[in-house]
Amino acid sequence: MAQSQYSFDVDAASFQEQVVDKSHTVPVMVDFWADWCAPCKTLMPVLQKLVDEYAGAFLLAKVNADQEQALVGQLGIRSLPTVMLVKDGQVAEHFQGAVPESHVRDLLGRHLTPPAAGAADQARAAFAAGDYDTALALLRDEAAAAPDDIAVQADLAMVLAASGQTDEARAVLERLPDEAAGDDRVRAVRAKLAFAEKAGKGVDPAALERRLEADPADSEAAYGLAVHCVLTEDYDRALALLLELVRRDRGFGDDAARKTLLELFDLLGAEDPRVKSYRRQLFTLLY
Numbered sequence: 001m002a003q004s005q006y007s008f009d010v011d012a013a014s015f016q017e018q019v020v021d022k023s024h025t026v027p028v029m030v031d032f033w034a035d036w037c038a039p040c041k042t043l044m045p046v047l048q049k050l051v052d053e054y055a056g057a058f059l060l061a062k063v064n065a066d067q068e069q070a071l072v073g074q075l076g077i078r079s080l081p082t083v084m085l086v087k088d089g090q091v092a093e094h095f096q097g098a099v100p101e102s103h104v105r106d107l108l109g110r111h112l113t114p115p116a117a118g119a120a121d122q123a124r125a126a127f128a129a130g131d132y133d134t135a136l137a138l139l140r141d142e143a144a145a146a147p148d149d150i151a152v153q154a155d156l157a158m159v160l161a162a163s164g165q166t167d168e169a170r171a172v173l174e175r176l177p178d179e180a181a182g183d184d185r186v187r188a189v190r191a192k193l194a195f196a197e198k199a200g201k202g203v204d205p206a207a208l209e210r211r212l213e214a215d216p217a218d219s220e221a222a223y224g225l226a227v228h229c230v231l232t233e234d235y236d237r238a239l240a241l242l243l244e245l246v247r248r249d250r251g252f253g254d255d256a257a258r259k260t261l262l263e264l265f266d267l268l269g270a271e272d273p274r275v276k277s278y279r280r281q282l283f284t285l286l287y
Contacts, residue, residue, distance in 0.1 A: 006051045007060035012071040019061050023086040027058040027111055032072060032082045034065045039098035040081040046101045046271070047083070050108065057112050058085075087111060100271055120152055123159070132163040143172070150176060154185035161192040162233075169193060184269050191267035195230045198260070219245060219252040223260070230264060238264060239278050247285055258282070 010018045010030075019028045031047055033040035044062075051060040065072045065080055085093040085107065093107050108114070123138035139156040146152050153172055160169035173189060180186050205228045211221035222245050229238035242264065245257035261282060265275045 006054075006056055006058075007048060007062065010061045010063055011068050015061075015063075015071060019086055020089050022059065023090075024088055026056070027085055027087045027092070028061050029058055030061045030063060030084045030086060032063045032065050032077050032080060032084075034080050036066075037080045042098040042270070043081050043083070046104060050101070050104060054108070054112065054114075058108065085111065098271075100273055120155065123155060127155075127159050127162070132159055135159045136163065147175075148177075150180045150183050151185060154180075154183060154189055157189040158185070158192060161189055161196060162231075164196075166193055166196050188267045188269060191263045192230075194263055195227055195260075195267070199224075199227045199231055217248070219249045223253065223256060226257075226260070230267070235264070235268060235274065239274060243278060243281060243285070246282065258286075 008018065019030055022028050029047065029051070031040075031044065033044060047060055051058065063071065065077065079096050081098065082096050083094060083104075084091050092111060095103065095107070105114075119138045119142050123135045123142065126132075126138065127135040136156075136159050139152065139159060142149075142152045143156045153176055157169040157172040160166070160172065169189065170193060173186065176186065205225060208221045208225040208228065211218050212225060215221075222241050226238045226241035226245070229235070229241065239261070242257045242261045245252060246261065250258070261278065265279065268275050270276075
C-alpha cells in the first residue's frame with residue numbers, strides 16, 4: 001500500500017515508539033488492515049490522501065493485522081479495517097469499516113486545525129455553493145499553472161460541464177494523458193457530459209412533473225425528470241426515480257434506467273454512501 005513521508009508501517013516491536021511515544025508530539029492515526037480485506041483497500045487511499053493533505057499535522061501508522069496477530073489481539077481489534085486516533089498516548093477516537101472521507105475529516109476536525117484551503121479547494125467550495133463563475137476563475141488559473149495535475153483539470157472540466165460549457169469541458173478531457181481515463185474524477189466528468197447529452201435542450205421539468213403526477217406510470221416523464229435532477233445535482237431524487245423505473249419498467253428505452261443508474265454511480269463516486277446503498281438495492285432487484 002502507498003507510503004509517504006507522513007505514513008509508515010508499524011509492528012509490535014515498533015508500536016510503542018512509533019505510535020504511543022510519537023503521539024505525545026503529534027497525533028497518530030493507526031490503521032489495522034489486511035490484504036484480503038476489500039474495505040481496507042477502499043479506506044486506505046482516503047487516509048493516505050488526508051495525511052498528505054495535512055502535511056505532518058498527524059501521522060498514519062499502518063498495521064498488517066495478519067502479520068501482527070498478537071498486537072491485534074492485545075488491542076482488542078475484532079474487525080477490519082479498524083482505525084484509531086492516538087493522542088497524548090491515549091486512544092482519542094476510533095471507527096470501523098470503510099467510512100466516507102467526510103467522516104474521517106469530521107474526526108480529524110475535532111482534534112486538529114484543518115489545513116489552509118488552496119485555490120483548488122476554494123474552487124471546489126465555490127462550485128458546491130453554486131458559484132460557478134468564481135470556481136471557473138480559480139480553476140482556469142490553477143489549470144494553466146498545473147497542466148499535468150489531473151485533479152485540477154478534472155475539476156475544471158466538471159465545472160465547465162455543470163455550467164453548460166460542454167464543448168470546452170470535452171476539450172479539457174481530451175488534453176489529459178491516457179492514464180487519466182481511469183481516474184474517478186475524470187470518469188465523473190464524462191458521466192456528467194453524458195447526462196447533458198441525454199437531457200438535450202429545452203427540457204421543461206415542470207411539464208415532466210405534471211405528466212408524472214397525472215400518470216405515475218409515464219416512464220418517459222420519469223426518466224426525463226431523473227436526468228434533469230442529475231444536471232441540477234438533486235441526486236437523491238434522481239436515484240429514487242431511476243431505481244423505481246428499473247423496478248416498474250425494466251424494458252423502457254432498452255434498459256435505459258439501469259444503464260443510467262450505473263452512470264450516476266460513476267458520477268457520484270464509489271465512496272458516496274448513496275452509491276453503496278443503491279448498488280445493493282439494484283443488485284437485489286435484479287438478482
